[in-house]
Amino acid sequence: LIKASIVGATGFTGAVLTDILQRHPEVELDALTSMSYLGRRVDDVFPHLRVKGSYTPYSAERVAASDVVFVCYPHAESYPVVAECVAQGQRVVDLSADFRLRELSAYSEWYGFDHPYEELVGEAVYGLPELYRETIRTARVVANPGCYPTSAILAVAPLASFMGGYPVVIDSKSGVSGAGRNATDKTHFCSVHENFRAYSEVGHRHTVEMVQELSLLAGRAVQASFTPHLLPVDRGILSTVYVMLDADTAAEAGATERVESDNGLHDLFQEYYADEPFLEVSAVVPSLREVRGTNYCRLAARKDAAAGLIKVISVIDNLVKGASGQAVHNMNIMLGFPEKMGLEEKA
Numbered sequence: 001l002i003k004a005s006i007v008g009a010t011g012f013t014g015a016v017l018t019d020i021l022q023r024h025p026e027v028e029l030d031a032l033t034s035m036s037y038l039g040r041r042v043d044d045v046f047p048h049l050r051v052k053g054s055y056t057p058y059s060a061e062r063v064a065a066s067d068v069v070f071v072c073y074p075h076a077e078s079y080p081v082v083a084e085c086v087a088q089g090q091r092v093v094d095l096s097a098d099f100r101l102r103e104l105s106a107y108s109e110w111y112g113f114d115h116p117y118e119e120l121v122g123e124a125v126y127g128l129p130e131l132y133r134e135t136i137r138t139a140r141v142v143a144n145p146g147c148y149p150t151s152a153i154l155a156v157a158p159l160a161s162f163m164g165g166y167p168v169v170i171d172s173k174s175g176v177s178g179a180g181r182n183a184t185d186k187t188h189f190c191s192v193h194e195n196f197r198a199y200s201e202v203g204h205r206h207t208v209e210m211v212q213e214l215s216l217l218a219g220r221a222v223q224a225s226f227t228p229h230l231l232p233v234d235r236g237i238l239s240t241v242y243v244m245l246d247a248d249t250a251a252e253a254g255a256t257e258r259v260e261s262d263n264g265l266h267d268l269f270q271e272y273y274a275d276e277p278f279l280e281v282s283a284v285v286p287s288l289r290e291v292r293g294t295n296y297c298r299l300a301a302r303k304d305a306a307a308g309l310i311k312v313i314s315v316i317d318n319l320v321k322g323a324s325g326q327a328v329h330n331m332n333i334m335l336g337f338p339e340k341m342g343l344e345e346k347a
């Protein structure tokens with residue numbers, strides 16, 4: 001058995017991670033850290049988890065025996081822990097945004113802090129297994145992707161090399177758990193129930209992450225316009241992504257016929273994701289309930305001939321494929337376990 005610790009184990013992602021890891025056949029839970037619930041039994045705080053033991057404070061020494069450390073802190077709180085754990089030999093999956101962006105200046109611009117760990121940022125691997133499986137295998141730091149970027153990047157990736165010069169339009173709806181455990185005026189039950197709103201309608205932080213990865217996929221600078229919305233459900237993200245293709249580039253790649261019909265698009269997406277354990281290309285348009293509690297991303301692509309664009313609709317569970325399930329998938333790849341291990345039951 002390998003030992004795994006969770007730093008920030010009482011947040012939404014930490015609790016789902018605890019649930020998945022305690023059922024993982026190759027993992028023994030080591031430290032579960034918390035400040036707010038210090039000394040409280042795990043099964044008192046989360047009775048559904050049936051985990052023995054209590055929450056302990058984080059210290060580098062406390063997690064020193066772990067093979068893997070998952071860091072579930074807010075951004076800018078996470079990087080000191082990641083740096084400390086890597087320095088003493090742990091491999092780390094960071095669920096925050098602190099190592100997702102490749103340009104150091106992007107952290108001050110988008111997240112409001114100066115990142116002091118340039119080398120570690122350079123070394124960190126963006127943890128989207130569908131794109132970076134080979135580098136994840138040997139990584140010391142895996143930057144687990146954001147929930148919205150996971151849903152959007154997977155929807156666009158098969159089309160990225162044929163995109164025209166227009167911005168990609170990403171329209172996403174998320175359940176309230178995406179905002180973390182502490183409720184605000186906007187995420188309070190009374191504000192969300194029977195209501196629906198857009199927020200951060202220009203310049204949401206996940207935009208830069210999407211632009212970074214879509215540009216790498218396309219091999220040139222891509223622009224994206226992203227609008228998140230808050231759905232009155234607890235979990236799940238549905239993204240509708242609008243992509244305009246460049247007919248000449250698609251023709252050069254021999255893809256003209258495939259991008260001209262729904263069936264052709266279906267085949268193109270299925271081929272692109274043929275070997276992926278958690279990607280389901282669907283003939284029917286997917287809905288949130290189909291992926292709830294699972295590590296699957298399910299998507300469907302449609303040709304909108306009249307408007308001259310392609311729509312891709314993708315669904316994930318933000319706490320599983322968008323966070324903790326993807327983190328365990330990354331751990332499985334890093335440690336050479338079967339990729340689906342521990343991820344076949346609902347979390």
Ligand SMILES: NC(=O)c1ccc[n+]([C@@H]2O[C@H](COP(=O)([O-])OP(=O)(O)OC[C@H]3O[C@@H](n4cnc5c(N)ncnc54)[C@H](OP(=O)(O)O)[C@@H]3O)[C@@H](O)[C@H]2O)c1
Binds near residue numbers: 013037095179180323
């Ligand atoms: N929620 C999602 O769908 C989702 C998806 C992808 C990525 N993420 C990212 O994953 C990380 C964890 O998200 P989450 O939703 O689990 O957050 P959360 O519910 O707010 O939990 C964060 C945990 O971090 C600990 N913590 C340490 N310092 C903190 C501070 N200064 N302020 C608040 N909490 C602090 C808290 O535990 P104690 O107070 O007990 O120490 C808390 O339980 C974040 O970086 C988030 O952006 C979240």
